[in-house]
Amino acid sequence: MIDLYSWFTPNGRKVSIMLEETGLEYQVHPIAINKGEQNDPEFLKIGPNNKIPVIVDRNNGLSIMESGAILQYLGQKSGKFMPIDGDDYWKMQEWLMFQMASVGPMMGQVHTFVHYQEGKNVEASERYINETKRIYGVMDNHLTDREYFLDWGYSIVDIAIFPWVGRCDWQTIDLNEYENVKRWYLNIKERPAVIRGWNIPENDQPMPMPS
Numbered sequence: 001m002i003d004l005y006s007w008f009t010p011n012g013r014k015v016s017i018m019l020e021e022t023g024l025e026y027q028v029h030p031i032a033i034n035k036g037e038q039n040d041p042e043f044l045k046i047g048p049n050n051k052i053p054v055i056v057d058r059n060n061g062l063s064i065m066e067s068g069a070i071l072q073y074l075g076q077k078s079g080k081f082m083p084i085d086g087d088d089y090w091k092m093q094e095w096l097m098f099q100m101a102s103v104g105p106m107m108g109q110v111h112t113f114v115h116y117q118e119g120k121n122v123e124a125s126e127r128y129i130n131e132t133k134r135i136y137g138v139m140d141n142h143l144t145d146r147e148y149f150l151d152w153g154y155s156i157v158d159i160a161i162f163p164w165v166g167r168c169d170w171q172t173i174d175l176n177e178y179e180n181v182k183r184w185y186l187n188i189k190e191r192p193a194v195i196r197g198w199n200i201p202e203n204d205q206p207m208p209m210p211s
């Protein structure tokens with residue numbers, strides 16, 4: 001049994017989607033970051049960086065923060081959605097690091113400056129939206145002749161990137177300008193585990209549907 005401490009954000013959804021995909025048994029503990037619950041002393045014992053998601057594995061008492069580490073832990077534990085050796089393993093690391101170092105941080109800043117604080121800081125908005133468009137270009141190029149980010153198949157890399165593309169509406173990104181990302185997104189969006197994981201903790205945010 002896994003305890004999941006999370007909220008309905010891109011980083012949180014990575015883990016709820018992975019848990020739904022693997023079928024591992026888990027219990028959700030909502031951490032309302034809009035109310036500052038990520039700063040509660042009890043939460044900080046398992047999430048010392050004041051951020052969701054965090055998991056605790058009841059089998060061994062291990063707590064893990066950082067979504068990239070959590071995805072790998074769950075991949076290893078379930079034996080699913082993660083290559084374990086050879087070139088495929090390193091390609092998984094490469095694209096997972098790309099998600100953690102570029103997709104998440106840059107798009108997260110777009111959510112702050114373009115969505116939540118629209119018009120308050122034009123320079124920051126321009127910088128992060130331009131970087132986000134560049135990243136969409138990188139992903140589009142990579143997906144030109146691929147169904148998923150890894151030639152190996154559907155993996156934790158797709159699961160890590162999907163919830164960020166699932167906020168393209170907040171990013172003012174038109175997926176029609178990135179045909180390969182759009183195809184990839186529409187394909188993954190239909191997966192029953194993705195649909196369930198998107199709604200954990202329960203929320204009323206629809207996944208955007210490009211026209």
Ligand SMILES: N[C@@H](CCC(=O)N[C@@H](CS)C(=O)NCC(=O)O)C(=O)O
Binds near residue numbers: 065
């Ligand atoms: N690198 C971390 C980032 C986690 C993160 O930024 N979580 C956000 C929600 S998506 C959060 O908890 N924000 C609350 C805060 O910054 O106070 C990860 O991938 O797990």
